[in-house]
Amino acid sequence: xxxxxxxxxxxxxxxxxxxxxxxxxxxxxxxxxxxxxxxxxxxxxxxxxxxxxxxxxxxxxxxxxxxxxxxxxxxxxxxxxxxxxxxxxxxxxxxxxxxxxxxxxxxxxxxxxxxxxxxxxxxxxxxxxxxxxxxxxxxxxxxxxxxxxxxxxxxxxxxxxxxxxxxxxxxxxxxxxxxxxxxxxxxxxxxxxxxxxxxxxxxxxxxxxxxxxxxxxxxxxxxxxxxxxxxxxxx
Amino acid sequence: xxxxxxxxxxxxxxxxxxxxxxxxxxxxxxxxxxxxxxxxxxxxxxxxxxxxxxxxxxxxxxxxxxxxxxxxxxxxxxxxxxxxxxxxxxxxx
Numbered sequence: 001x002x003x004x005x006x007x008x009x010x011x012x013x014x015x016x017x018x019x020x021x022x023x024x025x026x027x028x029x030x031x032x033x034x035x036x037x038x039x040x041x042x043x044x045x046x047x048x049x050x051x052x053x054x055x056x057x058x059x060x061x062x063x064x065x066x067x068x069x070x071x072x073x074x075x076x077x078x079x080x081x082x083x084x085x086x087x088x089x090x091x092x093x094x095x096x097x098x099x100x101x102x103x104x105x106x107x108x109x110x111x112x113x114x115x116x117x118x119x120x121x122x123x124x125x126x127x128x129x130x131x132x133x134x135x136x137x138x139x140x141x142x143x144x145x146x147x148x149x150x151x152x153x154x155x156x157x158x159x160x161x162x163x164x165x166x167x168x169x170x171x172x173x174x175x176x177x178x179x180x181x182x183x184x185x186x187x188x189x190x191x192x193x194x195x196x197x198x199x200x201x202x203x204x205x206x207x208x209x210x211x212x213x214x215x216x217x218x219x220x221x222x223x224x225x226x227x228x229x230x231x232x233x234x235x
Numbered sequence: 236x237x238x239x240x241x242x243x244x245x246x247x248x249x250x251x252x253x254x255x256x257x258x259x260x261x262x263x264x265x266x267x268x269x270x271x272x273x274x275x276x277x278x279x280x281x282x283x284x285x286x287x288x289x290x291x292x293x294x295x296x297x298x299x300x301x302x303x304x305x306x307x308x309x310x311x312x313x314x315x316x317x318x319x320x321x322x323x324x325x326x327x328x
């Protein structure tokens with residue numbers, strides 16, 4: 001390549017994936033992952049506000065939180081935790097497949113991740129449906145009469161128990177919204193991987209999308225004990 | 236992030252550990268440990284989160300120190316939020 005005054009400048013020694021402002025692909029990748037981690041640290045504070053509200057009200061109204069926790073299905077929660085852990089494994093392996101340039105393996109793992117994500121949302125939907133049927137959704141038709149009857153050992157104020165269910169729906173709802181966004185990101189990654197966009201020299205979107213997915217998994221890792229396991233010991 | 240490629244065997248053993256810890260935390264919840272129920276549940280959750288961050292999210296293998304600074308800062312401010320809030324509400328008369 002030469003400029004208008006005839007001086008020779010070096011040809012770029014890299015593929016089209018390296019942006020002009022970066023010296024190496026490693027530097028470019030590090031900048032992208034650092035950006036994702038910055039975003040994830042803001043997400044920690046975003047969820048943190050809800051965890052803080054949860055902490056205060058659980059401290060104040062422990063018996064109501066215990067009864068609310070007993071009313072949700074621990075097995076569905078545990079299975080969903082397993083489903084998300086499986087999806088995190090397929091995400092980790094898909095990053096590995098992209099690093100090694102195995103397009104077919106990458107596609108299979110991305111599709112498996114999508115299926116695990118959809119399975120999680122399906123089970124979550126069944127759980128929410130159960131709560132609607134039981135009148136445990138905060139609002140005008142809310143009733144905790146069944147819990148007051150079933151757990152006479154606990155001191156239950158029906159107004160306070162709505163707080164548990166408000167936090168339950170807000171926290172699992174915000175988490176599910178993140179899952180829906182994650183599924184959108186992974187649909188995009190699957191499409192690009194199908195087109196052959198990812199190579200051992202350029203797999204940053206898979207890595208960065210994977211970081212987001214793992215973060216959403218970690219949020220659930222804390223939501224499971226905090227919402228489902230408050231008080232399961234024999235009364 | 237370093238180019239380090241982690242073996243699938245290590246990924247699968249991390250996955251197996253996470254599954255076992257999930258079963259353990261669900262099982263322990265049915266035992267009466269008094270205030271330790273909550274502590275055990277949170278310790279197990281933190282172990283699981285650490286495994287995900289270090290191995291699945293490659294933080295153990297990264298050469299980028301800024302990533303670790305950002306994570307530490309995020310955790311610090313989260314604990315500041317939770318700790319100071321609880322210090323207020325838990326000591327009100």
